[in-house]
Amino acid sequence: xxxxxxxxxxxxxxxxxxxxxxxxxxxxxxxxxLYNHDGVDSIGLDNAAIKLGVERRRIYDxxxxxxxxxxxxxxxKNQYSxxxxxxxxxxxxxxxxxxxxxxxxxxxxxxxxxxSDENQNGGxxxxxxxxxxxxxxxxxxxxxxxxxxxxxxxxxxxxxxxxDVDFISLDTAAAELLGDLHDPTAMRTKVRRLxxxxxxxSSMNLIEKIRHPDSGKPAFRWIGLKGSPKNGPATAxxxxxxxxxxxxxxxxxxxxxYKLESSSDWQLYGKVxxxxxxxxxxxxxxxxxxxxxxxxxxGSMDFVYGPFTPASVPNVGVSDNEKVRQIQDWENFxxxxxxxxxxxGTF
DNA sequence: TGCTCCCGCCAGGGG
DNA sequence: CCCCTGGCGGGAGCA
Numbered sequence: 001x002x003x004x005x006x007x008x009x010x011x012x013x014x015x016x017x018x019x020x021x022x023x024x025x026x027x028x029x030x031x032x033x034l035y036n037h038d039g040v041d042s043i044g045l046d047n048a049a050i051k052l053g054v055e056r057r058r059i060y061d062x063x064x065x066x067x068x069x070x071x072x073x074x075x076x077k078n079q080y081s082x083x084x085x086x087x088x089x090x091x092x093x094x095x096x097x098x099x100x101x102x103x104x105x106x107x108x109x110x111x112x113x114x115x116s117d118e119n120q121n122g123g124x125x126x127x128x129x130x131x132x133x134x135x136x137x138x139x140x141x142x143x144x145x146x147x148x149x150x151x152x153x154x155x156x157x158x159x160x161x162x163x164d165v166d167f168i169s170l171d172t173a174a175a176e177l178l179g180d181l182h183d184p185t186a187m188r189t190k191v192r193r194l195x196x197x198x199x200x201x202s203s204m205n206l207i208e209k210i211r212h213p214d215s216g217k218p219a220f221r222w223i224g225l226k227g228s229p230k231n232g233p234a235t236a237x238x239x240x241x242x243x244x245x246x247x248x249x250x251x252x253x254x255x256x257x258y259k260l261e262s263s264s265d266w267q268l269y270g271k272v273x274x275x276x277x278x279x280x281x282x283x284x285x286x287x288x289x290x291x292x293x294x295x296x297x298x299g300s301m302d303f304v305y306g307p308f309t310p311a312s313v314p315n316v317g318v319s320d321n322e323k324v325r326q327i328q329d330w331e332n333f334x335x336x337x338x339x340x341x342x343x344x345g346t347f
Numbered sequence: 348t349g350c351t352c353c354c355g356c357c358a359g360g361g362g
Numbered sequence: 363c364c365c366c367t368g369g370c371g372g373g374a375g376c377a
Contacts, residue, residue: 019375022353045366057355060368077362077366144359147369189370195352218350 025199027054028062032204035082043072043080061149065200068153070094085204088225092161095154099162152177152190153197160207160222167210167219170194 020026030052035043045063049056063080066072070091072080145151159173174190198220201207207220 017375019351019353024352055355056366057368058353060366064368144369149368185371191350192352192371193369195350199352 023199024058024061024196025203027052027058028065028200028203031059031062031066036084040082040084042075043082045078045080061196062200064149065153065197068150069157069206085225088206092157095158096161098154099158149193149196152193156194156197167212167221169212169217169219170198171217172219 031048034048034051045056045059049059052059063072063074067074067080068091070087071083071085073083075081155177156173159168159176170191171187173194174187177190178186198207198209201220202209205223206225208223210219210221211217212219
């Protein structure tokens with residue numbers, strides 16, 4: 001029996017085993033390299049698993065995260081259609097819309113503690129009430145969905161979109177998503193999943209890893225699409241990319257460039273005075289630092305339409321003035337509203 | 348030693 | 363009933 005354990009055979013040739021080669025981030029890069037082309041329409045999970053040489057299980061992880069930001073849409077069992085990075089702005093807009101609705105909902109039900117318990121329509125709902133009204137079986141389904149990687153991904157993104165902070169540690173994000181629950185086990189599980197998401201987002205260059213200047217603890221900064229090079233994120237199949245994975249690319253010298261004004265009640269960190277994102281040398285040419293600095297100097301946590309923004313994306317058509325107004329709206333919103341994104345299944 | 352996160356078990360559910 | 367789906371956490375790799 002134990003001889004069938006694949007891990008045992010791996011152990012036998014441990015010297016050939018490299019954990020980084022198996023990372024979800026690298027797998028995501030390879031996945032994108034495989035499908036992020038013009039003309040790609042349909043994706044079969046079996047096909048993807050075979051081509052990438054991984055188990056289906058890992059494909060599910062990638063696909064669920066990508067679907068949460070609009071890059072993929074599930075068509076049928078085993079089948080997804082490719083939407084590409086151009087679909088991200090719309091997906092983010094939808095998330096922002098949800099935040100707005102949740103805000104409105106909170107305003108109306110100001111005694112409600114929990115803001116973001118979502119129903120399947122993406123709208124807010126009072127989970128406790130819903131749960132009381134639903135048959136047990138349905139609650140079970142909801143419970144599972146509420147804990148899904150996809151929903152967690154959306155809520156993780158919302159933390160960036162609705163906040164005026166520059167970076168979030170995974171611990172903080174997990175605590176936010178867990179709400180009032182202070183269960184160490186749930187916390188560990190949540191952080192594990194957030195690592196998965198962060199790895200995928202990092203490989204897409206939607207976020208980047210930085211370190212808290214004081215504690216040195218890892219945190220993540222939202223870059224948005226502008227962090228991605230011309231034809232999508234840095235693609236992999238080489239290990240230099242995977243080195244961008246956590247920790248290895250952050251130097252102490254870089255840390256000193258960060259200053260904090262204050263920490264918020266989220267234990268999130270205040271605005272960065274002189275934001276200089278940490279990018280490995282190998283990626284510097286892919287990175288529009290000027291644009292990032294400008295963006296951050298103006299204090300917007302709004303994503304910026306990157307080179308992928310397609311003509312079909314609705315917001316592309318808005319005027320510059322309108323864009324500025326929208327950003328200002330979001331800044332105002334962020335300054336007064338800090339919803340709590342929680343996967344209620346943890347209760 | 349703590350952080351990171353791969354890996355695969357197994358429950359749930361759709362076809 | 364089979365197989366797809368994906369939550370979950372043990373435990374190994376790594377800095």
